Amino acid sequence: HFGYDSGYELSDRQERKKRDMTPPQRMAKLEDKSMYRTGFLGQEADFINYEAIVSTSDDQFAITPGYIQKDWIENGRHYYHYKMDVPIFNFFAFLSGKYEVLKENYKGINIEVYYHPTHNKNVEIMQKAVEKSLDYYKQEFSPYQYRQVRIIEFPRYASFAQSFSNTIPYSEDIGFIADLRDEDNIDWVSFVTAHEMGHQWWGHQVTPANVQGSAVLSESLSEYSAYLVMEQLYGEHHLRKFLKYEMDRYLRRRSGEILEEMPLMRAENQTYIHYPKGGVVMYSLKDRLGEKKFNSALRMFLEEFQYKSDPYPTTLDLIRHIKAVASSDDMKFIDDMFAKITLFDLKTKKATATKLANGNYQVELTIEADKYYADGKGEESKDVVDDYFDIGIFSSDPDKAKDDSHVLKFDKEFVKTGENTFSFEVKELPKFAGIDPYIKMIDR
Ligand SMILES: [Zn+2]
Numbered sequence: 001h002f003g004y005d006s007g008y009e010l011s012d013r014q015e016r017k018k019r020d021m022t023p024p025q026r027m028a029k030l031e032d033k034s035m036y037r038t039g040f041l042g043q044e045a046d047f048i049n050y051e052a053i054v055s056t057s058d059d060q061f062a063i064t065p066g067y068i069q070k071d072w073i074e075n076g077r078h079y080y081h082y083k084m085d086v087p088i089f090n091f092f093a094f095l096s097g098k099y100e101v102l103k104e105n106y107k108g109i110n111i112e113v114y115y116h117p118t119h120n121k122n123v124e125i126m127q128k129a130v131e132k133s134l135d136y137y138k139q140e141f142s143p144y145q146y147r148q149v150r151i152i153e154f155p156r157y158a159s160f161a162q163s164f165s166n167t168i169p170y171s172e173d174i175g176f177i178a179d180l181r182d183e184d185n186i187d188w189v190s191f192v193t194a195h196e197m198g199h200q201w202w203g204h205q206v207t208p209a210n211v212q213g214s215a216v217l218s219e220s221l222s223e224y225s226a227y228l229v230m231e232q233l234y235g236e237h238h239l240r241k242f243l244k245y246e247m248d249r250y251l252r253r254r255s256g257e258i259l260e261e262m263p264l265m266r267a268e269n270q271t272y273i274h275y276p277k278g279g280v281v282m283y284s285l286k287d288r289l290g291e292k293k294f295n296s297a298l299r300m301f302l303e304e305f306q307y308k309s310d311p312y313p314t315t316l317d318l319i320r321h322i323k324a325v326a327s328s329d330d331m332k333f334i335d336d337m338f339a340k341i342t343l344f345d346l347k348t349k350k351a352t353a354t355k356l357a358n359g360n361y362q363v364e365l366t367i368e369a370d371k372y373y374a375d376g377k378g379e380e381s382k383d384v385v386d387d388y389f390d391i392g393i394f395s396s397d398p399d400k401a402k403d404d405s406h407v408l409k410f411d412k413e414f415v416k417t418g419e420n421t422f423s424f425e426v427k428e429l430p431k432f433a434g435i436d437p438y439i440k441m442i443d444r
Helices: 013-018 123-140 172-176 188-199 214-234 236-254 271-289 291-305 315-325 328-338
Strands: 051-057 061-063 067-074 077-083 095-097 100-106 109-115 148-154 167-171 341-355 361-374 380-383 386-394 407-416 418-426 432-435
Touching: 051 061, 051 095, 061 077, 095 148, 100 123, 109 123, 123 148, 123 188, 123 214, 123 291, 148 172, 148 188, 167 172, 167 188, 172 188, 188 214, 214 236, 214 271, 214 315, 236 271, 271 291, 271 315, 271 328, 291 315, 315 328, 341 432, 361 386, 361 407, 361 432, 386 418, 407 418
Parallel strands: 109 148, 148 167
Antiparallel strands: 051 077, 061 095, 067 077, 100 109, 341 361, 361 380, 361 418, 386 407, 386 432
16 A cells, blocks of 8 residues: 555544544445445455565464465575465465464364363364354355364454454453353353454455445444354353343443444444444344344345445345345334434333232232434433333343243233233243343343
């Protein structure tokens, strides 16, 4: 690259404000078709043929995307020749270190985890999450485009993981030395692994146009994909902890927005929107439309734009595919989720249980529901609630659940604005009851 590259500017609004810098350049508008030929990772190139020769200290192993062709020692340096056999996006990394490696051939794909010799506690958890991700994403979305997946540890100068073609650098901090001994904690190691695996599809097979909402196509869809892997690993009830955390993250950060909160489809590199809100919205759409149907929309979106750069897709394309599989009853909800900033206010006002002569319990529930639309500055206006929501009754704390044995009732019921009363008969003494217990709705 020659000249000024705005990609290296400090882009975080808060960080810029701290340094008395002007707010970052706003993103191109979603409707700006002149940007549909520019991918979100830069304007330098589209898909490229990738080949690299990397040298490092003679006792180290060097890694970059592609498959190793050969390696040799020359003048005390260790050389590695890598080549990728399919076009990749113009996006790559180099790593080098003295690694131990966990290797496995899983259904024809080489899974390799490179780690510091003493940081071996979580490598099998990562391996398992890669397996589950491959199984699920291949089945639901499309084939995996490479013959190999490599996760590579790097020191905690930074705390992130990132997905390059067949190559996932992963900070020791959030993965290799993370403490997962307390089973009540969220298994972030599997989650981050599944999220980065998601990018091999969302980001590397489908690359968004560099306009508002681009991160929804890469980050929200990877976040959603990772939820599904977590569901496979731990069950639906476990996701409650997760979604609760995500929702808190969104609600806390939106109150700190200094410029303008955007609706999901127009998010402008606002991490609190495209990660937690985006993931929750995709998950609630899956819940509403059904997993098969929602994933088929994602699959058709992927099919239309796989490895395409003329044009790159936008959130308008994703929404078009979701609406194509939805019924007319779902349209308002889809617009509420993508085109508006929608907040529910769902409260369980009263819950009582009375023992019946037949040994069952009669549960009376009073629920209050409201819905608001917020504008970019947080001003709210009221809208009516008239939709179906989960109502759950549990025999023990759903936060502590290891399986579904505590679920006495879990179904969707019609809820309208204001006070709603329900009456149910359940088989055991209930301890917890409420609306939307798994937190699939954005609830302020
Ligand atoms: Zn990501």
